[in-house]
Amino acid sequence: MKEKTKILDKEAINRALIRIAHEILEKNKGTENLCLIGIRNRGIYLAQRLASCIKKIEGKGVNVGILDITLYRDDLTLVGQPESGLAGQQPVVYKTEIGFDVGAKNVVLVDDVLYTGRTVRAALDALVDFGRPKTVQLAVLIDRGHRELPVRADYVGKNIPTSKRETVEVRLEESDGKDEVVIIEKE
Amino acid sequence: MAWIRKDLLGLEELGKEEIELILSTAESFKEVSSREIKKVPALRGKTVVNLFYEPSTRTRVSFEVAAKRLSADVINIATESSSIKKGETLVDTGANIEALKADIIVIRHNASGAAAMLARRVNISVVNAGDGWHEHPTQALLDIFTLKEKLGHISGLKVSIVGDIAHSRVARSNIWGLTKLGAQVTVCAPKMLIPPEIEKMGVKVSDNINDALKDADAVNVLRMQFERDLGTAFPQQLEYFKNFGITEERLKKAKKNIIVMHPGPINRGIEIESSVADGANSVILEQVTNGIAVRMAVLFLVAQAQEKIAFSG
Amino acid sequence: MILIKNGLVVDPANNRNEILDILVDGIKIVQVAKDIQREAEEVIDAGGKIILPGLVDMHVHLREPGREDKETVETGTLAAVKGGITSVLAMPNTTPAPDCAEHVSLVKGIIQKTARANVYICSTITFGRLGKELADTLTLKKEGVIAISDDGVSVDNEELMSAAFKKAKESQILVICHCEDKTLSANGAVNLGFTSTRLGLRGISRESEYKRIKRDIELAQKANASAHIAHVSCKESVEIIRDAKKRGVKVTSETAPHYFALTEEDVLGYDTNKKMNPPLRGKEDVRAIKQGLSDGTIDAIASDHAPHTDNEKDIEFERAEFGVIGLETELAVAITELITHKILDWTGLVNKMSLSPAKILGINKGTLSEGADADIIIVDANKEWVVKKEDFVSRSKNSAFLGRKLKGIVEYTFCGGKIAYKNEPRL
Numbered sequence: 001m002k003e004k005t006k007i008l009d010k011e012a013i014n015r016a017l018i019r020i021a022h023e024i025l026e027k028n029k030g031t032e033n034l035c036l037i038g039i040r041n042r043g044i045y046l047a048q049r050l051a052s053c054i055k056k057i058e059g060k061g062v063n064v065g066i067l068d069i070t071l072y073r074d075d076l077t078l079v080g081q082p083e084s085g086l087a088g089q090q091p092v093v094y095k096t097e098i099g100f101d102v103g104a105k106n107v108v109l110v111d112d113v114l115y116t117g118r119t120v121r122a123a124l125d126a127l128v129d130f131g132r133p134k135t136v137q138l139a140v141l142i143d144r145g146h147r148e149l150p151v152r153a154d155y156v157g158k159n160i161p162t163s164k165r166e167t168v169e170v171r172l173e174e175s176d177g178k179d180e181v182v183i184i185e186k187e
Numbered sequence: 188m189a190w191i192r193k194d195l196l197g198l199e200e201l202g203k204e205e206i207e208l209i210l211s212t213a214e215s216f217k218e219v220s221s222r223e224i225k226k227v228p229a230l231r232g233k234t235v236v237n238l239f240y241e242p243s244t245r246t247r248v249s250f251e252v253a254a255k256r257l258s259a260d261v262i263n264i265a266t267e268s269s270s271i272k273k274g275e276t277l278v279d280t281g282a283n284i285e286a287l288k289a290d291i292i293v294i295r296h297n298a299s300g301a302a303a304m305l306a307r308r309v310n311i312s313v314v315n316a317g318d319g320w321h322e323h324p325t326q327a328l329l330d331i332f333t334l335k336e337k338l339g340h341i342s343g344l345k346v347s348i349v350g351d352i353a354h355s356r357v358a359r360s361n362i363w364g365l366t367k368l369g370a371q372v373t374v375c376a377p378k379m380l381i382p383p384e385i386e387k388m389g390v391k392v393s394d395n396i397n398d399a400l401k402d403a404d405a406v407n408v409l410r411m412q413f414e415r416d417l418g419t420a421f422p423q424q425l426e427y428f429k430n431f432g433i434t435e436e437r438l439k440k441a442k443k444n445i446i447v448m449h450p451g452p453i454n455r456g457i458e459i460e461s462s463v464a465d466g467a468n469s470v471i472l473e474q475v476t477n478g479i480a481v482r483m484a485v486l487f488l489v490a491q492a493q494e495k496i497a498f499s500g
Numbered sequence: 501m502i503l504i505k506n507g508l509v510v511d512p513a514n515n516r517n518e519i520l521d522i523l524v525d526g527i528k529i530v531q532v533a534k535d536i537q538r539e540a541e542e543v544i545d546a547g548g549k550i551i552l553p554g555l556v557d558m559h560v561h562l563r564e565p566g567r568e569d570k571e572t573v574e575t576g577t578l579a580a581v582k583g584g585i586t587s588v589l590a591m592p593n594t595t596p597a598p599d600c601a602e603h604v605s606l607v608k609g610i611i612q613k614t615a616r617a618n619v620y621i622c623s624t625i626t627f628g629r630l631g632k633e634l635a636d637t638l639t640l641k642k643e644g645v646i647a648i649s650d651d652g653v654s655v656d657n658e659e660l661m662s663a664a665f666k667k668a669k670e671s672q673i674l675v676i677c678h679c680e681d682k683t684l685s686a687n688g689a690v691n692l693g694f695t696s697t698r699l700g701l702r703g704i705s706r707e708s709e710y711k712r713i714k715r716d717i718e719l720a721q722k723a724n725a726s727a728h729i730a731h732v733s734c735k736e737s738v739e740i741i742r743d744a745k746k747r748g749v750k751v752t753s754e755t756a757p758h759y760f761a762l763t764e765e766d767v768l769g770y771d772t773n774k775k776m777n778p779p780l781r782g783k784e785d786v787r788a789i790k791q792g793l794s795d796g797t798i799d800a801i802a803s804d805h806a807p808h809t810d811n812e813k814d815i816e817f818e819r820a821e822f823g824v825i826g827l828e829t830e831l832a833v834a835i836t837e838l839i840t841h842k843i844l845d846w847t848g849l850v851n852k853m854s855l856s857p858a859k860i861l862g863i864n865k866g867t868l869s870e871g872a873d874a875d876i877i878i879v880d881a882n883k884e885w886v887v888k889k890e891d892f893v894s895r896s897k898n899s900a901f902l903g904r905k906l907k908g909i910v911e912y913t914f915c916g917g918k919i920a921y922k923n924e925p926r927l
Contacts, residue, residue: 068215071227071257071487093215093487129224199698276815298816299700300770319818320700356700383703384694 001184007160007168008181013141016157017046020139021053023155028106033134035063035102039111039123040094043067045174046141047110065098067109072122096126103131108155112170114140117151142181144168190488194306194313197322198363206328206364212484213332213477219256220479229487230259234289237263238280239316240296245451246316246326249475250293253482262289277301281309291486294318299356312489320354326450327360329481331368333474334405337446342369347399349375349431350409350458353382357409357450362388375399376431377422396431397440405446408433411458424457434460438468446470501525502917503538507546507878510846511553512855513867517847522551524874527917532870546878549911552850553868554586554617554875555831556857559651559676559730559754559802561823562588562619564610566595571807571895574614576827579805579894581920583828584910586875587618587858587865592629593652599624599635604643617915618875620863622647622676625664631655634664637671646861649676651730654712656682661716665723674861676728677716679737680778684708689818691779695764701818704779710736717744717751728860729753731804733778735788742797752860753792754800757826757833758900760789760843766900772813772820773898776806790843793852800857803830807896824900828892833901835881835908874917883909 008016028034031054038047044066051064070091109123120138127136139155144162160183162168167184171177188204198206219227235254237247247263254261264284275283277296284292291312294302299319306313317323335341346365352358352374365372366389373391374381381392393399400406413424422430438445447459447468455461464471502524509520509532521536522529531538562576571579573590580588590607598604598621611619623645627633629652637648648668654677655661668675685708690696692703713729717740720727729741732755744751758776763783767774774780792798806823813820826833834853838844844852850866858866865875887901913921 071219071229091491093212093484095215095218097218125228129222129226131223276811278814296816298818300817303770304816318700322700359698359700382697383692385697387694388697 001186004166004183004185006180006182008158010179013157013179013181016141017049018053020155020157021050021057024050024108024137024139025054025057027137027154031058031060031062033105034108035065035100035105036108036110037065037067037098037102037127039109039119040066040068042112042170042172042175043110045172046112046139050108050110050139063100065100065102066096067098067123067126068094068096069119069122069126070094072126074118074122098130101131102127102133104134106135106137107133108137108139110139112141113168114138114143114151114153114156115146115168117147117149120151121149141170142168190492193311193489193492194302194315195324195485195489196303196306196313196315198324198327198360198367199322201367203367206331206367209328209481209484209488210332210335212488213328213480216483216487217477217480219483220476226256226258228258230254230257230490233259233291233490234287235259235261235291235293235486236284236287236289237261237316238284238292238294239263239265240294240301241266241317243295243317245475246295249478250314250316250482250486253479254486256479257483257486259291259486277305278308281305285309285311290490312492314485314489317356319356320359321356322360322363323356324360324364325478325482325485326357327364328485329474329478330361330407330448330450331364332477332481333448333470334446336473336477337470338404341365344370344404345373345402346370346405346407347373347375347403348407348409349396349399349433350411351380352376352385352409353380354412355409357407359388361407362390366390373399373403377427379422396437400437400441400445403441403445405448406433406441407448407450408459410450410452411454413457428457432458432460433463435462435466438463444468448474451475501538501540502542502544502914503536503540504544504546504551504876504878505536507549507551509551509868510850511868512847512851513553514869516868522868522876524876524914524917527874529868529870529872529874529876532868544878544912548880550846550879550881551868552584552877552879553854553866554877554913554915555584555853556587556861556863556865557585557802557805557827557830557853558589558800558857558861559756560588560590560805560827561593561807562590563594563807565606569895570809572614573610573619574616575893575895576805576807577616577619579825579827579892580617581913581915582893582910584831584877584879584913585617585827586877586913586915586920587620587863589620589622589647589861591651592622592624592649597624597629598640598645599627599629601639601643604640604645608644616920618865620861621645622649622651624648625650625655625675626660629653631657631660634660634667637667637673641671641673645673646863647674647676647728649678649730651676651678653682654678654680658715658719662719662723665720665725665727669723669725674726674728675720676730677713678730679709679712679716681708681712684711688779689775690767691764691781693764693782695767699768699770704777706734706736706781706785709734709778710740713737714740717741717749720751721749724750726750726752731756731759731778731802732789732792732798733759734781734785738788738792738797742792742795745797752799752856753797754802754857755789755793755798756802756804757830757837758824760786760793761833761837762900770817772815772817773824773900773902775817775820775822776804776824776900777822790838793838794843794848799852799860801830801834801852802857803827805894807894808898809896813898824898825892825894825896826899828894829887829899829901829906831879831910832885832906832908836906839881840907874914876912876914877910878912879908880911881908883907885909
């Protein structure tokens, strides 16, 4: 593994989140019936940050939930695929914490990187088990392309064209001790 | 920490980290049962066979609910409705279930070691739902899960297990699990119901119920099965209740918040007083609820280990 | 004539432990000497190998008649000669049991037709081994029976056992005692103690064995009869026998290889091939058994070869049959455990596995004397091999040593001057 380039630093991440917060408010005409649900792990912190941006802008808080999509993954029932390079890795199940009713709400799913779209597919499946939202929107910090499912983000911090040999790593203060986004190349 | 075992046969063979992984996974699964739609697709397309050679509604139903909440298909095979009575061997039955392309066998058997034997002979996962007097790992895990939920930790707790220790798989699994997690365990029973050299499992032995309750943070009351043919050395029901029954009177001398557990089904007035079973210290029904979460976690983990899942984005 | 050259001859009956040649003519050994210069039809170079008298196993279940699916006289004796055993005592728990002249002659007929080694008959103490009525020992003796035993069970009735010893004394026949008080072993499956607690199985106490040994020794002493204690497994038993011998009681005893090579911990995991009666005991017991072997308390090593089919072993532990096969592994287990760890030297080993059992049984075996029957084995003592199911010639495969690496392999077995077994590489 070789770290190639830093594409966002702390300030850039901040600016992207503030812009996304504005866009969310604009599209949903304020905070009414709005809620954010972060997808584990880094989506949680991004959702919390977006919520605090919204609070600063509107003066009103929004509900933030946590979604663990492990149990909805489409590869759970597949036999290990060595070519994925991740065979033998075992998903760990964490808690989903959605302490509010999502029925008839405008739900913004928040994740760090949009890649194949499979995580979002799983998140949508999980979400409907909790109720019937009015709309579901998607906010991501990075969209790196290479979609395998018809999924599109409503809010994107930065589009980064990548090759499949590369990995995009989002590092956040809360989980990694610092804010940055880097591209890593598999050697 | 990753789970690598295809089977769950007992707690004796598990390490502390493995037990903790099951418990933390169960915590996540407990939330699923609180949802409106109590079902996740984690084991969609998998088949779980409940192979029960002993009547047990409670454990069987708990496994069935757990499997169904994971979207698995469940088939129940009980002694009265199968070829078991016609003398098919356990190995043959296992091979047949495997040939049906089932993924997990949950086995309850009256012979100690039956689950281990089956596990050696099939490639699919085997979960021990109680084998003879040997182990009943999911019961102990749900007991420990409940304790941890109530008290926040296991290490340093004083737990007394009261009842027919000699013939109890629940006792053995609890002892292994609790001691591995750092609890101090006391077993309490009439001498004839204490198996030889049980101290080597790391427990204290007492034949005085008041001593066993005195400093205990929790007491696990075992079901007394007087109907079993255990020979003449078995105590009389009334005498047992008089000397070892968990009564309000006795609990008064124990810690105020002592947790009272029972694996069920309870014999009111035999090993436990009705008012205690229903009282404020009792967590008996919470144990039942937690049983589902624990069994979901176990089914999920053994299925994962079997599949050696690959994650691709 | 067969000439075996340059082997290390270990023959305690003649105080021999040196490199010698052995000349066999017909069924007899005709000469044992240095560098024999004779023309022979077959000359075998045993250089670097050890030459022993054919082993005598005084506790073997051949299962025929009655359970030919487990073993027959033919398959059992083929297994024996592969293991270096040229004489076996066939235990009487067959159907029918050799408890009367008619049944004994039935067994004799089978032996005559099919045996590949010397088979001696142990008949029963009581009719049908039921512990109710004594068999006619005198008649049985005339039929050629050399010992009596109700092996598999003990004669619970003390008066009856007492009478049995008296009768045995009159008939000059050996009583082999299976010592087990079933009221104390109580349907157990493993050693009583931490192992039975851990496995959740009923335990078989040491007490159930040694109390009965004590009783049988006392009864034998009163009758001034000879008692031989079968399959000694625990420390207390060794002590009781040692004490009796000191007091001059005519008692001898045997143990089986699994009682000095394995412990109760080998049962963890519920391997039914580790289930036998008496059960595998603790480390201290193993130490005591070894001590008993080296100080002479235990006279003999016998396999207690107990074949069972897969159907009877490949089931739940508590339902599986007791017993393991041993003919094909006992010498190697003894070399691996006793010679390597200097519990016994080669002379001691030959004593325990050949000379002593022959003496106890009163048979003219266990020696390489000139004029003796040419029952001879050639052993490669250093060759290591792994016990595999497919290599057994016994009809049953229930060995407690499957997968174990053992040292010492039989290269040749001569029984009555004929090559009964030769170790040839498999094609």
